[in-house]
Structure formats: C-alpha cells, structure tokens
Amino acid sequence: GAVVSQHPSRVICKSGTSVKIECRSLDFQATTMFWYRQFPKQSLMLMATSNEGSKATYEQGVEKDKFLINHASLTLSTLTVTSAHPEDSSFYICSAPVSGTEFYEQYFGPGTRLTVT
Amino acid sequence: GENVGLHLPTLSVQEGDNSIINCAYSNSASDYFIWYKQESGKGPQFIIDIRSNMDKRQGQRVTVLLNKTVKHLSLQIAATQPGDSAVYFCAENQPGANNLFFGTGTRLTVIP
Numbered sequence: 001g002a003v004v005s006q007h008p009s010r011v012i013c014k015s016g017t018s019v020k021i022e023c024r025s026l027d028f029q030a031t032t033m034f035w036y037r038q039f040p041k042q043s044l045m046l047m048a049t050s051n052e053g054s055k056a057t058y059e060q061g062v063e064k065d066k067f068l069i070n071h072a073s074l075t076l077s078t079l080t081v082t083s084a085h086p087e088d089s090s091f092y093i094c095s096a097p098v099s100g101t102e103f104y105e106q107y108f109g110p111g112t113r114l115t116v117t
Numbered sequence: 118g119e120n121v122g123l124h125l126p127t128l129s130v131q132e133g134d135n136s137i138i139n140c141a142y143s144n145s146a147s148d149y150f151i152w153y154k155q156e157s158g159k160g161p162q163f164i165i166d167i168r169s170n171m172d173k174r175q176g177q178r179v180t181v182l183l184n185k186t187v188k189h190l191s192l193q194i195a196a197t198q199p200g201d202s203a204v205y206f207c208a209e210n211q212p213g214a215n216n217l218f219f220g221t222g223t224r225l226t227v228i229p
Contacts, residue, residue, distance in 0.1 A: 006160075032215075043206060043222050045219075046216050049215065049216060093161070104208075104210045104217050106217065108153075108160035108161045108162070111158065111159060
C-alpha cells in the first residue's frame with residue numbers, strides 16, 4: 001500500500017520558536033494532503049487541507065498565520081508552527097489520498113509529537 | 118462533526134472473545150464510512166470501509182455493520198487478540214465536504 005512519512009517523529013522546542021514538520025508521500029503523488037491535530041485521549045481534528053500549487057484551506061478556528069502550510073511538490077507538504085506556545089503541544093498527523101482517487105481513501109503518516117516547553 | 122474535549126470510551130475484553138465497538142455518526146446524508154485503528158504514538162491505520170448502500174461488510178476477522186436508521190456504525194472483531202489493543206475511530210464522508218470527520222474513538226484493551 002501507499003506510504004506516508006513524517007519528519008520529525010518527535011520534537012521539543014522552546015516557547016516562541018518555530019517548528020517545521022514534513023509530510024511526504026513516498027511512493028505516490030498527492031496533490032492534496034490533510035493536516036490533523038490530536039490532543040491526548042481525543043479524536044483527530046482536521047486543521048487544514050494542503051493543496052499543491054495553491055493556498056491551503058484552513059478549518060474554522062485554525063489560525064493560518066500561526067500554522068503555515070506549504071505544499072512544495074507532489075510528494076511534500078510542510079506544516080510550520082510559528083511562535084509556538086505550550087498549548088500547541090500535540091500530536092500532528094498528516095494524510096494523503098493518492099492523486100486520482102477519492103479523497104477519503106487517505107493514507108496516514110505516523111504522526112509528529114510536538115512538545116513546547 | 119468535531120470531538121470536543123471528551124475522554125475516550127473504553128472496552129476491555131478477554132483474549133479470544135469477540136469485541137464490538139460502536140460509533141454514532143453525525144450526518145444522515147454521509148455516504149461512506151471507515152474504521153481506523155490507532156496504536157499508541159502512531160497514525161491511524163485503515164481497517165475496513167462500507168458504503169451507505171450496504172448494511173454489512175466483512176473482512177478478515179472484522180465485520181462492519183451500518184444502521185442508517187439510527188446513524189449507527191459498529192465494528193466487530195472476532196477472536197480478539199492482544200495485538201488488537203488500540204484506539205478505534207470511525208470516520209464519515211459527508212456530502213459536499215472534501216475531508217473525513219472522525220468520531221470520538223474507543224480504546225480497546227485485550228486482557229491475555
């Protein structure tokens with residue numbers, strides 16, 4: 001099956017700094033990627049939809065200036081958490097459908113655990 | 118819809134028993150549903166899916182049942198094994214939306 005990777009798997013940063021998380025589709029092209037956030041013992045909450053060649057679409061309540069998304073190529077999307085605060089500590093997960101398939105046939109990355117101190 | 122600040126329901130079963138995990142979905146017009154398994158510290162893994170024109174679908178050791186009348190989805194795992202211990206989420210595709218909506222999730226613990 002299709003594989004999605006994320007880097008880093010874990011990151012600890014100081015409050016006020018920025019952190020970049022990468023999401024890659026390893027063996028397929030993805031014109032769309034999804035970014036989710038998951039707090040402990042909670043479900044996945046969609047943050048934004050990353051679109052190759054155009055601006056990301058953010059869900060209501062998600063600050064686009066704080067969570068910068070860049071879909072640089074057909075296999076890479078990055079999420080940058082700017083001026084991170086402890087409340088941004090969470091598990092960030094990306095997913096991607098294979099281009100040309102239904103969007104809901106998503107392959108998920110392993111997640112990135114962000115801890116802001 | 119979104120899950121807001123709820124603790125995960127839990128289910129504990131004895132190894133070898135059957136497990137039934139339930140999910141109430143939000144939109145009666147949703148036409149496609151997926152069950153995911155998420156192990157600690159990992160991303161969700163696809164288990165099984167079902168379209169709204171079906172009421173039952175079987176996979177290897179898993180069965181999904183869909184009751185559209187009451188907007189209810191269930192996942193049955195036969196002969197539950199310790200490796201089945203994880204959090205299970207249902208997700209629905211709502212018409213007009215281009216993303217999936219995840220349910221609350223249930224933590225399954227298998228007792229050896």
